[in-house]
Amino acid sequence: MAFGASLSNATSMQLSSSLHGEALLSSSSSTLLMGSPLNLSSSSLSGKKSHLPKRFVLVSKRVSGLEEAMRIRRERELRTSTTAKRSPPLRRGKVSQRLPVPDHIPKPPYLGSNLLPELSSEHQIHDSEGIAHMRAACELAARVLDYAGTLIRPSVTTNEIDKAVHQMIIDAGAYPSPLGYGGFPKSVCTSVNECMCHGIPDSRQLQDGDIINIDVTVYLxxxxxxxxxxxxxxxxxxxxKRLVKVTEECLQKGIAVCKDGALFRKIGKxxxxxxxxFGYGVVDRFVGHGVGTVFHSEPVIYHHxxxxxxxxxxGQTFTIEPILTLGSIECVTWEDNWTTLTADGSPAAQFEHTILITRTGAEILTKY
Incomplete structure (x- = not known):
């Protein structure tokens, strides 16, 4: 589950770069050329005296062939996306009542309060027994997520997905971690199309052509x-489809740099x-986090x-969970204080794994 809705702007660091080349023509008049042709008079081309300055300095940013090709493809996608058939903007449907959890299932300590728990400062590093428990919890989460994926088809509601996921988790003797976390009313997050994360399951039916992120966390x-x-x-x-594929590739590339002693910032890089x-935006507001006996803890994992x-x-465990967008990375949050959408309505995709740091690399504990 992406943590970061409460991160201040001061902690959100974004470095952006343009794929477009820029040319600056420097002279005594400091003229900036924005793609306009440079007009030279016939007198300047002949031997006659010219009023142009004697020195010109052309400063340009070199653009590689790959960058230029990707920029062109990105612009083409943006043009076609405006004319292609798109689902209407998301609207909140009816949210049903919170589902019950049997008394015999152990509950996480944050229940009983609607306040969002503080991020724990303790890094979660496990001994062999703790690692065995983490493997069991993550294996269950992966199985639940795989099952949830089989339910996806046009006309199914996200509320139906939540109900099925809830039942599978409690049947396994586990607790659905999102339920009651900071007042979250459901057992799973379902984020459709332009929803970046933390979508609350409701009565909206999935439409042909939708994409949906399902975020499962279990407490076992x-x-x-x-x-x-x-x-x-x-x-x-x-x-x-390409956005979804590249987002999953980004997750794998982030995991590939992880090992004992590696710098956290290598993940975002x-x-x-x-x-x-591919010209995609990387959302900087929502981050990965330490996970174990505590739902959200240090380290904070930036994806940019x-x-x-x-x-x-x-022995350390944490999540990596990048969110990529086809457009702006700016976001808006509904009045429910959870559902967060791209500000421009462009689609967003997310993938997440819990990983265990080993001496030589990282073990993916939540392999699909």
Missing amino acids: NGYHGDTSKTFLCGNVSDSM RISEHAEK RNDKSGCMVE
């Missing part, structure tokens, strides 16, 4: 396992590098370029 034997995936519903456009090849200090430690 005192440990949380956290994972999410973006699924396709019916006939999805090529541009949205690697994710940003890959996303930028950053200068975060600190190194990974063997």
Whole structure:
């Protein structure tokens, strides 16, 4: 589950770069040329005296062939996305009552309060027993997510998905971690199309061409396992399919740099590098987090370029969960204080794994 709705702007660091070349013609008049042709008089081309300055300095930013090709493809996608058939903007449906959990199932300590718990400052590093518990919780979360994916088809409501996920989790003797966390009313997050994250399941039916992220976290034997995936519903456009594919690739590239002693900031660097090849935005408001006996703890995992200090430690568990968009990374949150959408209505996709840091790399505990 993406943590970061309460992060201040001061902690959100974003480095952006343009794929467009710029040319600056410097002279005594400091003229800026924005793609306009440079008009020279016939007298200047002949031997006659010219009024033009004697020195010209042309400063330009070099654009590689790959960058230029990706920029052109990105612009083409944006043009076609405005004319292609799109689902209407998301509207909140009816949210049903909170589902019950049997008394015999152990509950996490944050229940009983609608206040969002503070981010724990303790990094969660496990011994062999703790790692065994983490594997069990994460394996269950992965199975639940895989099952939820089989339910996706046009006309199914996100509320129906929530109900099925809830039942599978409690049947396994676990608790659905989102339920009651900071007052969240449901057992799973379902984020459709332009919803970045934290979508609340409701009566809206899935439409042909939708994409939907399902974010599952389970609390089993005192440990949380956290994972999410973006699924396709019916006939999805090529541009949205590519967004989903690249987002999953970004997750894998972020995981690939992880090992004992590696710098946390390498994750955001690697994710940003890959996303930028396709012109996608990397959301900086929502972050990964430590996970274990506590749902959300340090370290905070930024998915964009950053200068975060600190190194990974063997036995540590945390999530990586990048969100990419086809357009703006700015967001708006509904009055429910959870559902967060892209400000421009462009589609967003997210993938998430809980990983365990090892001496030589990282073990994915929530393999789909």
